[in-house]
Amino acid sequence: MAQQLKWQLGTVVEIREETPKAKSLILDLPEWTTHLAGQHVDVRLTAEDGYQAQRSYSIASPPEDKYLMLTVDRIEDGEVSPYLTDGLRAGDQLELRGPIGGYFVWDARNKQYDGSPLFLAAGGSGIAPLMAMLRHRANSGATVPTRLLYSSRSYEEIIYREELDRLSANDSSLRVIHTLTRRRPADWTGYGRRIDMAMLADTAWSPAEKPLAFTCGPTALVEAVADNLLELGYEPGRIRTERFGPTGG
Amino acid sequence: MAEKFISRGFKGRARETDRALRERIPPGQYETRDFPVLSAGPTPRTPLDRWDFSIYGEIAEDLKWSWEEFLKLPRETFKADIHCVTKWSKLDTVWTGVSLDTLLAGVNLDAQPDVRHLIAYCDGGYTTNLPLADIRNGKAWVVYEYDGRPLAPEHGGPARLLVPHLYFWKSAKWVRGFKLVREDRPGFWETAGYHNYGDPWKEQRYGGD
Amino acid sequence: MHDSDLRLDGNAAGGLLNEIFPFEMTTAEATCGGCGTTRPIGELMLYRHGMGTILRCYVCDTMLIRITHIHGFYRLDFSGMNCLRIAAELH
Numbered sequence: 025m026a027q028q029l030k031w032q033l034g035t036v037v038e039i040r041e042e043t044p045k046a047k048s049l050i051l052d053l054p055e056w057t058t059h060l061a062g063q064h065v066d067v068r069l070t071a072e073d074g075y076q077a078q079r080s081y082s083i084a085s086p087p088e089d090k091y092l093m094l095t096v097d098r099i100e101d102g103e104v105s106p107y108l109t110d111g112l113r114a115g116d117q118l119e120l121r122g123p124i125g126g127y128f129v130w131d132a133r134n135k136q137y138d139g140s141p142l143f144l145a146a147g148g149s150g151i152a153p154l155m156a157m158l159r160h161r162a163n164s165g166a167t168v169p170t171r172l173l174y175s176s177r178s179y180e181e182i183i184y185r186e187e188l189d190r191l192s193a194n195d196s197s198l199r200v201i202h203t204l205t206r207r208r209p210a211d212w213t214g215y216g217r218r219i220d221m222a223m224l225a226d227t228a229w230s231p232a233e234k235p236l237a238f239t240c241g242p243t244a245l246v247e248a249v250a251d252n253l254l255e256l257g258y259e260p261g262r263i264r265t266e267r268f269g270p271t272g273g
Numbered sequence: 274m275a276e277k278f279i280s281r282g283f284k285g286r287a288r289e290t291d292r293a294l295r296e297r298i299p300p301g302q303y304e305t306r307d308f309p310v311l312s313a314g315p316t317p318r319t320p321l322d323r324w325d326f327s328i329y330g331e332i333a334e335d336l337k338w339s340w341e342e343f344l345k346l347p348r349e350t351f352k353a354d355i356h357c358v359t360k361w362s363k364l365d366t367v368w369t370g371v372s373l374d375t376l377l378a379g380v381n382l383d384a385q386p387d388v389r390h391l392i393a394y395c396d397g398g399y400t401t402n403l404p405l406a407d408i409r410n411g412k413a414w415v416v417y418e419y420d421g422r423p424l425a426p427e428h429g430g431p432a433r434l435l436v437p438h439l440y441f442w443k444s445a446k447w448v449r450g451f452k453l454v455r456e457d458r459p460g461f462w463e464t465a466g467y468h469n470y471g472d473p474w475k476e477q478r479y480g481g482d
Numbered sequence: 483m484h485d486s487d488l489r490l491d492g493n494a495a496g497g498l499l500n501e502i503f504p505f506e507m508t509t510a511e512a513t514c515g516g517c518g519t520t521r522p523i524g525e526l527m528l529y530r531h532g533m534g535t536i537l538r539c540y541v542c543d544t545m546l547i548r549i550t551h552i553h554g555f556y557r558l559d560f561s562g563m564n565c566l567r568i569a570a571e572l573h
Binding site for chain 2: 033069070071072073074075077103107111116117118119
C-alpha cells in the first residue's frame with residue numbers, strides 16, 4: 025500500500041541563485057521519508073485570509089541528500105513562483121506533500137532498466153527532475169551510458185551549468201549537449217535552435233539499443249521531443265514525459 | 274485543533290475590488306482583468322463549412338441554421354458582467370450574437386407549456402441544462418464575437434451560449450444545439466456536484482447550496 | 483493558444499489521487515472505453531479545469547476519469563474507462 029501523504033512543513037535552509045530567473049530552495053523536512061529521482065512535491069501557500077494556491081515542483085535533489093532541493097523558475101506574472109523566488113527568506117517555512125509519482129522515475133538499483141542507455145531531454149527548469157536522476161546516478165556509481173540534451177534560452181540561463189560540466193568531465197559515460205535558443209556567446213559552437221527532429225536524430229540513442237527516454241519542460245517542447253522520438257522508432261512505453269505547462273524554459 | 278499554517282508574506286493574486294464596483298461583484302467573487310481559460314479537454318475546431326446550429330427535441334418542428342444563415346440572423350452587441358464559480362468575475366465584457374428570443378421565435382412554446390427545460394449540446398461533448406424561463410426575454414444569447422473580434426476557439430468559438438445572470442459554466446462553449454424537453458437533465462458539471470441552477474447572487478455553487 | 487497549453491501529464495494528478503486511493507496510482511493502468519488503449523495513468527492527458535480534474539486517453543481523448551472535490555466529498559466518474567489495474571503492493 026502506498027502511504028497517504030500528509031502536508032508537512034519544511035524550513036528553508038538556503039536560497040541559491042542558479043540563474044537570473046531561477047532559484048533553488050534547499051529545505052529541511054523533518055518528516056520526510058525518502059524519494060526516487062524524478063518524483064515531485066505539491067507546494068501549498070496560504071494567505072492570511074485563507075486563500076490557498078497549490079503548485080507542483082520536481083525534486084531536484086537525489087534521494088541520498090539530507091535536504092530537499094526544489095528549483096523554481098520565476099514566471100513574471102505568476103502567482104506562486106515570484107513568492108518562492110523573491111518572497112521567501114532562509115528560516116521561513118514552506119508547506120508541501122510528497123513524494124508524488126511513480127511513473128516518471130529512474131532508480132539506479134532497478135534491475136528492470138539494467139543496461140538501457142538513458143536519453144534525457146530538458147527545456148529550461150525541466151532540468152530539475154533529470155538533475156535528480158543525474159545526481160543519483162553519480163552517487164550510485166552507475167555507468168549506464170547517458171546523454172542529456174538541454175535547451176535553454178541563453179548561456180547565462182543554463183541551470184546547474186557548472187555542475188553539469190563537472191559531472192560530464194569526470195564521467196566518460198555521460199555526455200551533456202546544450203542548445204541555446206535565443207542568445208549565444210560569440211564563440212559558441214554548439215546548437216543554436218529549438219530541439220527538432222534533426223537534432224534528436226543526431227543526439228538520441230538509436231532505438232536498436234533499447235534506450236529509455238525522459239523528457240521534461242514546457243509542454244510544447246516535451247510533446248515535440250516525444251513525437252519525434254516515436255518517429256525515430258522509440259517504443260511508446262520507453263518515453264516518459266513530464267509536462268510543466270505552457271510557461272517556463 | 275492545530276492552527277492553520279500561514280505562508281509569511283504570501284498574498285496571491287489581487288483579490289481586492291474597487292469600492293465603486295463592489296455592488297456588481299456577487300458574494301465570494303473577485304474581479305479579474307484577465308480572461309482565464311478553463312479547459313476540460315482539447316479545444317474543438319469545427320470548420321465553419323461544417324458547423325450548424327439546431328433546435329430540436331420535444332417540439333413540433335426542428336430548426337437548423339448553417340454558419341452563413343446564422344450570421345444573417347438579427348444580431349446584438351451588448352455588455353455583460355460574467356461570474357465564474359471558481360471565483361473570478363469580469364465586468365463589462367462585450368459580446369455580439371443572436372438572442373435566444375430570436376432563435377426560439379420559430380418554436381411554438383406556448384403550445385407546449387410542459388416543455389420547460391433546455392439542454393445545450395456542444396462539440397467536445399460538454400452539456401449543461403437551463404430552465405427555459407432563464408433563457409427567454411433578453412436573458413441569453415448565442416454569441417460569436419467577443420470584444421468586436423471573432424470568438425477565439427479557447428473561449429468557445431465559433432459560437433458559445435451566454436447566460437450572464439448564472440455562473441459561467443452555464444454559458445456553454447462550442448455550443449451546437451439546444452434540445453427542448455419536459456424533463457430536466459443535469460449536465461456535465463451538474464452531475465459532478467455543482468448546483469443545478471447556479472445563481473451567483475445566492476452563491477449557488479454546489480448542489481445543496 | 484495551443485492545446486498543449488491546456489494539458490499536463492496524468493503524473494501531475496498524483497497528489498490528488500493519493501488523497502483518495504491508498505495506492506501508487508500514476509503507474510496504475512487504465513483501459514480506454516473508447517479505443518481500448520491501455521496505458522499508465524501517468525501518461526493520460528490531464529486537464530486541470532478549475533471546477534474539477536479530468537484525465538483523458540492520449541490516443542482518442544475519451545474522458546477516462548473525472549474528479550470533483552465539493553463540500554468534503556470526492557465524486558469520481560470512471561464511466562469512460564473499461565478497466566483499471568492497480569498494483570496492490572509496492573515492489
